[in-house]
Amino acid sequence: MIALGGVIGTGLFLGSGLIIHQAGPGGAILSFIIGGLLMYLVMLCLGELAVAMPTAGSFQEYATKYIGPSTGFMIGWLYWFSWACTIGLEFTSAGILLQRWFPDIPVWLWCLAFSVILFAVNAISARSFAETEFWFSAIKVAAILLFIIIGIGAIFGMIHLKDGEPAPLFRHLTDHGGLFPNGVFAILLTMVTVNFSFQGTELVGIAAGESESPEKTLPRSIRNIIWRTMVFFVLSIAVLAALLPWQTAGTVDSPFVVVLDKVGIPYAADIMNFIIITAVLSVANSGLYASSRMLWSLSKDGKGPEFTKKLSKRKIPINALLVTMVVSALSLLTSVVAPKTVYVWLISISGMVLVVVWMSICLSQYFFRKQFLKAGGDVKDLVFRTPLYPFVPLAGFIAFGIVLISLFFIEDQRIGLYCGIPFMAACYIIYYLKIKPKEEAKQFGTITKT
Template sequence: MDNENKPGFQRKMQARHVIMLSLGGVIGTGLFLSSGYTIQQAGPFGTILSYLIGALAVYLVMLCLGELSVHMPETGAFHTYAARYIGPGTGYTVAWLYWLTWTVALGSEFTAAGLLMQRWFPTIEVWIWSALFAIVILFVNVLTVRFFAESEFWFSAIKVLAIVVFIIVGAGAMFGIIPMENSQPAPLFGNFVSAGWFPNGAFAIVMTMLAVNFAFSGTELIGIAAGETVDPKKTIPKAIRTTLWRLIIFFVGTIVVLSALLPMAEAGVTESPFVTVFEKIGVPYAADIMNVVILTAILSAANSGLYASSRMLWSLADKKTVSPVFAKLNGKGVPVNAVIFSMAGGGLALLSSIFAPNTVYIALVSISGLAVVVVWMSISLSQLLFRRQYIREGGLVKDLAYVTPWYPVVPIASFLLCLASLIGIAFDPTQRIALYCGIPFILLCYGTYYLTQYLQKRGTADVDSI
């Protein structure tokens, strides 16, 4: 069902908004903070390999999403596709998983923002900053869709520019063009293998894939925004076509520089590896400037995350699978109730920062990563089944406005790559909590859906018999 004719919903996003919205969701804590954890676990060379594999996986998923979202542009589309082509229970579960992905991510983004502020204000509690930023992001989201899109565009533009500068300055330091602090020699590529090719074993690459997938989560926001996009048949393909080179430049390029300049023993999540690298280069005030940029990036990711989770909740209500109160739109076309409820979920995740920000943060990343990977798997499977049904019903592939190439290799390969990352975390004690929390949540969603359907049918039958 196309939302173009739905009263109150407005198509205000242009191609530049959708592209930057996707970047806004992708470039956040996963790149700026979790990358240090990945280097620590998989080693520099292993981390580069992990991000290359992750980039390939998410690009294949985006190719699948492109065909679905252009053919059926809807707000909160993933669960609709899953419900239609896999099963209604799966659609319901996918929607709540994606909502969980971003509400938990909201908590981790706000926690990370608070941690960054401690560089300048070490005596102020992390949660105070986190709460302040949450209020700001809530305000931006309850205004018009156009205001949200425009603010996200400029948020994202700042961090894209900063990452380009970081790569250029970092590459200069790698090759000795820019001198290192204390006259250290140019590291070149020495740190890549200083501790061995795979210091913790090659399997560490598989174990870190979930953190890498979390870093890439947000790319699929292109599909979420399809229902509020001007001319989705042109806008969505344009946004998807640029996905691969964006991922390679911003992620793989950044990780190469980080891995070259940051010894494995110094990587972690207590401080952004970006800040650590700039301090090593010794550029005056560069670390503070980068801290501001990272803060902007994190708030941008939270902005995108609240948008995504609220639209998914709206879509659930629109399909009458949750309370219709979340389907209500205000005069500006914003689902305010869904926005507030989603922020409340993020607030619960945020509370964890009061108790253990340096340990719970990784757990939050793992839970969000698990959920988004399952959602990606549903997108791949939905496209596989959609194309099969489309052809069976007499449709011609050449009539599709956007075609997933190399069918069925692309959806199958993307599904298997995502599945491999889920298997890997079972062997990582730090991230295993994602399975302990994620699997029961999935079973709870399925159980809730079928119990609700049973009670509804029973209620209808009782009414009919009167």
Template sequence: MVKETENHTQLQRTMKSRHLFMLSLGGMIGTGLFLGSGYAIGEAGPLGAILAYLVGGLLMYLSMVCLGELSVVMPVSGSFQAHAARFIGPATGFVLGWVYWLSWAMYIGLEFVAAGLLMKRWFPDVPTWIWCAIFIAVLFTINSLTTRAFAETEYWFAGIKVLAVILFIIIGAGAIFGVIKMESQATPYMSNFIGDGLFPAGITGVFISMMTVIFAFQGSEIMGVAAGETENPEKNIPKAIRNIVIRVLLFFVFSIFVLSALVPWKEAGVLESPFVTVFDMVGIPYAADIMNFVILTAILSVGNTGMFACTRVLFSLSESGMAPAAFKKLNKRRVPIYALLVTLAFALLSLLTSVIAADTVFVVLLAVSGIGGTLTWMAIAFAQYRFRRQYMREGGKLEDLQYRVRLFPFVPFLCIGMCLFIFGFMFFDSAQRTSLLWGLGFVAACYLYYYVMFTRRKAAVPVLPTTQENQL
């Protein structure tokens, strides 16, 4: 039974900078890198894939610094949803919160199935649904405990992935330059980069690859979701942003460089996991089993992070009067338990639609999930622009902001422009046009629902909870 008392009505500020850093990594380093990197190389070629990851990293950086300024001034749980409601408008906050929640809740269910399927390698006779049930119970238990317990678990989940990527880069670099001899081929050096020209698939291949790459970077904004439960947000949030941007770019770009140098680009796109292929090349025993374990950890990490993000976004929506009041009720460990239960129930429901409504409801859910992250980044940049304009108009001083975006307003405008380019490319790409139209249609329906249901009563807007409240 959930008990809400005077002592248990606020989330706990127990996350440290290292937790924020690993939490953002947990949302990004997953199957998109371990499995999807081969697709990016196969579409764009070696140098084209690296260029696509650099551009994707730039967009991630732009959105992160915008989020950092807002989160330091207004460190609330579900931050960008509350920021959008406050600085863009309640309708946008409502739509952004529900679209973001839906996109993550959808993927949580898919992660459970993927984890169960991976266990088939070691336990072929055990039904997949049993493993799904076990993983659901484990992740639910972790998320229903204290925020600190969740943060520590995710820290070690993400740590395994980071260690695997670092070892891969070191071993792969040794193989590229002949320090480590490969069993199946001669030392490649840089031959894969120059053999078929700089852009063997053309510039179009780079754009197609870029869509996959940018979606792989989405998840970094989860750092903002945790802002309301972070110790000393004015200190830890900027520190986490600096760490995440630099290190993620290094992890992703170096990994793609190693893969491109060792695996011919025409073969990379058809490999189930190019990481396994590289480990096999250098003769590492049980390479497939090692990567199976790492990918399993990555999947559970993403599911764990997704459950946390969904729960806090529902909490934020409830705080601002845009979701049922029950979602802001906390258990004795100060976890929004009803929001967690509803998130888990929807994740399981999305699995059901993949079986009984795969061509209708499931397609729409996938489409919304595909554009949810890009919409979030665009809204973060626009909210930062609106905040800064309001702050300066009301006499605020830049030196009083403990973390601020440099090159304003160029940074938020560039972020918004790049997001619009993504949507524009999706529209002109026949393979992605349908998903874009379904996703934008759902967004329009959310706006319509808001104006129909909330025009008769003014939706509450989150209150600035920091010491800078008197400046706005």
């Protein structure tokens, strides 16, 4: 449930409009199918790693052990930075959506209020986090299913559109340039945004570190999260593409709200707007949970600030929560920069970083299995096995590498590279100048004592 709650958020409810506009109706549907399959490859790799080595540090510890300590250090900080930016993105999205009802209240003020509320929720206990996520997820799942039903009814004329507009059937899929009005190549240009829409599935790996029996719960969770997200995302996009002309889709408003505005059901659009707000806050909630524990794990291993190791009496990494909230305050830039501009900046940065993290998961699994077999291990002893090894991890790594390269050709998303590449370079520099000498000195001290 944690992973499902972490997935369904602004990427689907707001980013889908941009994807439909860029790739066209058929391209958007195909983009999400491809994105779902790539996500599945990552989850298969993560499943083997997380069951064999459940740990709260998850990705950075796998990368440290099987790729290299400098890369593990970089991945840990990169993933934390990604979620800290995503939290700010979700706050910004919620503030933008609330302007539908409260146009006079600035977005930054909503961002500040959400920061205080979600910090309090996560500071109470992990149990309060889980309970909050359960209700957030239940609302989102019910809303998406209801939207799909209403949308299908509107497509075939069982539910009438406002102003007597005839049932569109498949007109929006075939008119105005057809399924791929901007060409098939446009699909590649949307993949970073699509991948961002699936951000959160990897939370299964982090949750495994705090699970009582990960060998039983994790395989089932991975199977469930895959088919559920594929059904929710692909069906939702298909309904949107059939009801919304691709030229009018974008990020100004949620396409879900725009579609329901066209349906003659009183208050349907307002209800969906409220649900979307709960959805994006759910993602912020999941992200705060995940990133604070990643920062705590880094600090515990001597790779982060000493003060962020502190746990509260309830075993909550309270200082790590505080630091993460400070970075998420990037959403407060909406006080001086247009909110929609801040939204594009943050989604580009988070999407680029996520691609790198997913690449590291694939590569970690590849080297883990290789070392496991070299050490005389039997694949049958692995409770969860990544199938079709080494094809699955290598295919995932190469595919995400292509997606990363595509960013150079997308002008409005290059900011992800402009921020992400220097951040990664800084992580490597800090590791070799500060962290590695400290680790070597500690290791030398241990040897001399013995």
